[in-house]
Amino acid sequence: MTNSVYLMPGMGANPRIFEFISLSDNFDVNLLSWIPPKKNETIDQYSLRMCDRVNHKNPILIGVSFGGLIVQEMAKHIDCKKVIIVSSVKSNNEFPKHLKLLQFTNAHRLLPTQWIKNVETLALFVFGKGIQRRFEYYTRYLSERDPEYLNWAIDKLVKWNRFEPDQRIIHIHGEQDTVFPVKNIQDPFIKIDGDHTIILTKSDWFNRNLPKIMTENLSNST
Secondary structure, three states: OOEEEEEEOOOOOOHHHHOOOOOOOOEEEEEOOOOOOOOOOOHHHHHHHHHOOOOOOOOEEEEEOHHHHHHHHHOOOOOOOEEEEEOOOOOHHHOOHHHHHHHHHOHHHHOOOHHHHOHHHHHHHHHOHHHHHOHHHHHHHOOOOOHHHHHHHHHHHHOOOOOOOOOOOEEEEEOOOOOOOHHHOOOOOEEEOOOOOHHHHOHHHHHHHHHHHHHOOHHHOO
16 A cells, blocks of 8 residues: 655745655655745645645654644644654754743844845755854755745744653654754654755665655554
């Protein structure tokens, strides 16, 4: 039986971040991309609209970074075989201290729009410190740079109100992640060597392990 898989990239990123993921014909792989948010749209409303792009019943959803938040929200509206997040968080309790502080101060709203128009600054914000060593390589993946979308995405990330993680979520995380440091990540999760960009830099690991992760114990999955 073929399993339908939907891949959701991280903030500012396009589906090219999955270009090194290679799955067998047992998986029908579908790439999701960011759609422009509507004015004052909540993350729940946005995720519901994203569900309209899912054309199969009981899909497997995989989301990277902020895309991991989106697929968790999508799973509130559609039945899923599994939900897998990569380099992401299961609740806002896994946020680093500076994001928790922004929840209360709203300081992110005072940042000038120009800072996210600079691809180098955006790359550092989205990919973490490791991007400094591979900047030219990663600019290929950051095509979603519309200021209205980025301002919306940053605000929804900061204000994500999931306090309790869904224990059925499968969480894969890099030990050297500087965007969501592993010290804040709560069990259960699968820890692998790498930073926030493991979907790119550790594609061999994903190609070896994702098929088993996606198909084992389906009867107990989300």
